[in-house]
Amino acid sequence: MDKFRQCAYTLLLLLTCFLASPLIIHKIWKTSAFVEKPAVSAPPTVSNNGAKEETTDVDGQPVTNSDGNSSAGTTSANSQNPAVETTATTPAQPDIYVESDLSYFDDALFIGDSRTVGIKEYGDFKSSDFFCTEGLATDKISQTAINGKKFDEFIDAKQYGKIYVMLGINEVGNDHEYVLTAYRAIIEKLKVHQPDAIIYLQANLHVTSYAENGVITNAAIDDLNNGIASLADYKRVFYLDINELYDDEYGYFNQSYTNDGVHPMGMYYTQWCEWLCSKTVPRDGVQTTTAAE
Numbered sequence: 001m002d003k004f005r006q007c008a009y010t011l012l013l014l015l016t017c018f019l020a021s022p023l024i025i026h027k028i029w030k031t032s033a034f035v036e037k038p039a040v041s042a043p044p045t046v047s048n049n050g051a052k053e054e055t056t057d058v059d060g061q062p063v064t065n066s067d068g069n070s071s072a073g074t075t076s077a078n079s080q081n082p083a084v085e086t087t088a089t090t091p092a093q094p095d096i097y098v099e100s101d102l103s104y105f106d107d108a109l110f111i112g113d114s115r116t117v118g119i120k121e122y123g124d125f126k127s128s129d130f131f132c133t134e135g136l137a138t139d140k141i142s143q144t145a146i147n148g149k150k151f152d153e154f155i156d157a158k159q160y161g162k163i164y165v166m167l168g169i170n171e172v173g174n175d176h177e178y179v180l181t182a183y184r185a186i187i188e189k190l191k192v193h194q195p196d197a198i199i200y201l202q203a204n205l206h207v208t209s210y211a212e213n214g215v216i217t218n219a220a221i222d223d224l225n226n227g228i229a230s231l232a233d234y235k236r237v238f239y240l241d242i243n244e245l246y247d248d249e250y251g252y253f254n255q256s257y258t259n260d261g262v263h264p265m266g267m268y269y270t271q272w273c274e275w276l277c278s279k280t281v282p283r284d285g286v287q288t289t290t291a292a293e
Contacts, residue, residue, distance in 0.1 A: 097279040097280055097281065099280070100277055101277065102127075102273075102277065104162070104277070105127065105128045105162070106127040106128070107162065108125065108128040108162040108164060109129045109130070109155070109162070109163045109164070109197075110128055110131070110166075111131045111132065111136075111166070111186075112166035113132065113133070113137075113166070113170055114133075114263060115169070115205060116132035116164075116166055117130075117133065117134060118263060118269050121266070121269075122266040122267070122269035122270070123272060125273060129160070131146055131151065132146070137167065137170050138171060138179055138182035138183050139178075139179075139182045141167070141182075152193070155189070155193045155194060156193055159194060159196060159197075161196065161198065162197060162200065163194060163198070163200070164200045164202055165187075165190075165199065165201050165202065166201075166202035166203075167186075168183070168204050168224050168228065169204040169216070172216055172217075172220045172224055173215035173220070176224050176227055177227075179224065179227075180228070180231070183228060184231060187199060187237060191236070198236060198238065198281050199236060199238070200238050200239075201228050201232055201237065201238065202241075202242065203240065203242065204224060204225055205221075205242065205253060205264075206218045206222075206243050206246070206247060206253045207221070207252070207261050208253045208254075208258060209250075209252045210261055211253070211260070218252060229241075240279050242272060242275055245271065245275050246264065246268075
């Protein structure tokens with residue numbers, strides 16, 4: 001009987017080892033130093049040098065939505081404009097322009113934000129007029145007064161041969177259709193108040209890689225610029241994209257041209273003016289229309 005019991009215990013022990021061995025082997029394998037653990041990717045790092053806060057525009061003003069409220073705590077440009085998730089290709093500019101000297105701009109008006117202020121202060125167009133200020137936006141232009149004159153008064157006081165408009169960077173985080181609606185209204189007003197003027201729409205400059213944030217990105221800028229480009233008919237309204245001059249090989253604003261990632265340094269506004277001199281339309285309307293066709 002004792003021998004039978006001993007055999008039974010031995011058999012039970014062997015059966016237990018047989019059943020438990022897969023679990024033991026799995027545990028040993030799982031904790032073994034020879035098992036390669038999946039690599040964990042470190043989160044990408046983004047330099048913040050010179051970048052603006054997400055709730056401010058390029059001039060440090062609070063970014064507002066179409067209802068006039070601050071964008072703090074609201075969706076970013078990418079969520080409001082799905083098209084900006086990938087950088088869009090800016091339409092090619094037609095080869096219809098001629099070279100002109102500085103006298104071409106004697107009867108020109110420049111409308112814009114802080115970058116246009118830079119043209120006024122550092123550029124070569126000393127005989128031109130300017131309606132510009134930091135933070136100027138399309139939907140606020142009618143309420144803005146410069147040197148005591150609001151926009152409507154300003155464009156009624158004198159007739160211009162050329163008008164350059166550069167707006168939108170301070171609204172790039174807003175709904176782009178809303179911005180373009182306001183842009184169209186400005187163009188139509190200029191056509192009525194300045195019936196003889198050639199209207200140039202200037203693309204918004206890109207920013208450097210370190211100046212991009214949750215609101216201002218080059219993808220969002222390109223999306224808005226493409227919308228602005230669609231407003232040009234190349235008969236009376238023309239689109240100019242100076243990013244071809246200032247961009248680096250990756251499509252960012254070249255860091256050697258700027259101190260803050262957003263605005264050109266003073267010396268480079270002269271280049272901007274020289275570039276505009278090479279992108280002028282002849283005054284002869286028939287010649288312009290033929291070239292556009």
